[in-house]
Amino acid sequence: MMSATVPSESMDQGTADRLRSMIERVERLESEKGDISEDIKGVFQEAKSEGFDTKAMKAIIRLRKKEAHEREEEEQLLELYRQAIGV
Amino acid sequence: MMSATVPSESMDQGTADRLRSMIERVERLESEKGDISEDIKGVFQEAKSEGFDTKAMKAIIRLRKKEAHEREEEEQLLELYRQAIGV
Numbered sequence: 659m660m661s662a663t664v665p666s667e668s669m670d671q672g673t674a675d676r677l678r679s680m681i682e683r684v685e686r687l688e689s690e691k692g693d694i695s696e697d698i699k700g701v702f703q704e705a706k707s708e709g710f711d712t713k714a715m716k717a718i719i720r721l722r723k724k725e726a727h728e729r730e731e732e733e734q735l736l737e738l739y740r741q742a743i744g745v
Numbered sequence: 746m747m748s749a750t751v752p753s754e755s756m757d758q759g760t761a762d763r764l765r766s767m768i769e770r771v772e773r774l775e776s777e778k779g780d781i782s783e784d785i786k787g788v789f790q791e792a793k794s795e796g797f798d799t800k801a802m803k804a805i806i807r808l809r810k811k812e813a814h815e816r817e818e819e820e821q822l823l824e825l826y827r828q829a830i831g832v
Contacts, residue, residue: 680788680791680802681806684802685806701767701774710767718768719768
């Protein structure tokens with residue numbers, strides 16, 4: 659078992675550095691995710707300013723996501739049947 | 746008022762193209778966001794495999810976010826007071 663799992667008085671410098679590095683990676687990724695969320699808001703603001711209804715747009719996006727998901731499931735099922743029957 | 750806001754029999758091709766373009770932009774951004782979420786999961790898996798406790802890591806990340814937020818609030822308040830007093 660690694661030292662990191664065992665609560666003791668302190669953590670050696672190498673382990674602490676590794677921990678800090680991973681925490682900072684997560685923070686950078688979360689920050690990028692936040693930027694993308696802002697970009698998405700921006701697209702909807704743009705759409706709204708052009709007279710589009712963003713609620714309807716969001717419904718379309720949900721429908722397309724559902725369709726894509728269902729298509730994927732159908733393909734996986736077909737693949738399973740193909741393998742079972744040897745087609 | 747633009748044609749897009751008024752439900753009528755159909756939408757002209759230009760408006761439809763514009764709508765499709767914006768919907769696809771949102772979908773691309775959402776897909777990028779999903780990729781980043783996967784990357785974040787990856788960092789935590791990596792951390793876990795090295796013996797780090799991801800629950801404690803997440804608590805640290807929350808604390809740092811809170812600290813950053815509080816620091817920002819303090820700075821804004823200081824700025825407000827500086828402007829009020831003219832320092």
